[in-house]
Amino acid sequence: MEFAQIIEETRKPVLAAIRRYLDSRFAYAIDDVAQEVYIRAYRALKKNRLEDDTKLRSYLYTIAKNESLRMNQRCKREETKAEKFLAAKREKLRYSEATAPESFDERDALVEALATLPDHYARVVELTLLGFSAREIVDKLEIKPGTVKSRLSRGLNILKQKLA
CATH class of the missing domain: 1.10.10.10 (Winged helix-like DNA-binding domain superfamily/Winged helix DNA-binding domain)
Known part of the structure; x- marks a missing residue:
């Protein structure tokens, strides 16, 4: 099976999994998460880790879940840094x-x-x-x-x- 065909056939369930686990505040990162899912899948296929479609779909769902959770953590860290930065910047500018x-x-x-x-x-x-x-x-x-x-x-x- 061609990789483009795999993407086409699994795109909807992968995006559904991402939407389920990715915090709605970070919806702008859906494409980044999806891209990471398929990069990891491509690497696994290249190493012949996945033999059949059932394992592939399950693997993609798991990756989508894990990457979504990882993106949530990354975005929350960035939010915290940005909030601290803004607070410090406001104080510096005001005084x-x-x-x-x-x-x-x-x-x-x-x-x-x-x-x-x-x-x-x-x-x-x-x-x-x-x-x-x-x-x-x-x-x-x-x-x-x-x-x-x-x-x-x-x-x-x-x-x-x-x-x-």
Whole structure:
């Protein structure tokens, strides 16, 4: 059986398993989890670990469950880091003696707008504002370069709309 055919035949049950175990707050990560499921399945098939379709379906379901739970943990850790970062950033911006009084309103508006961004956009935008390179963000958040670019672009567009 061709791998593309395996994906086509198992896509719906794999996505259903991911939706079942992945926290709805992290729905944006469904594609990443699905991709990891099929990468692991491909590696197992390459090593001839799976002989029949029944084992394959069971194996894919188990991987989907485990990868979803792993993604939940990763995203929760990122949320916690982002919350701590935002709290520290708010304090720093509010009480910075070097900041001119006229710019407090602008900075408060930016901090509040950042806080309203979906977490997956906010993390990328914040790291960019802190001077991290795209490569560093990829490594830090464990996401793909294209994902960093799209989240940064979308996050900045949302910020522009909120601050306009």
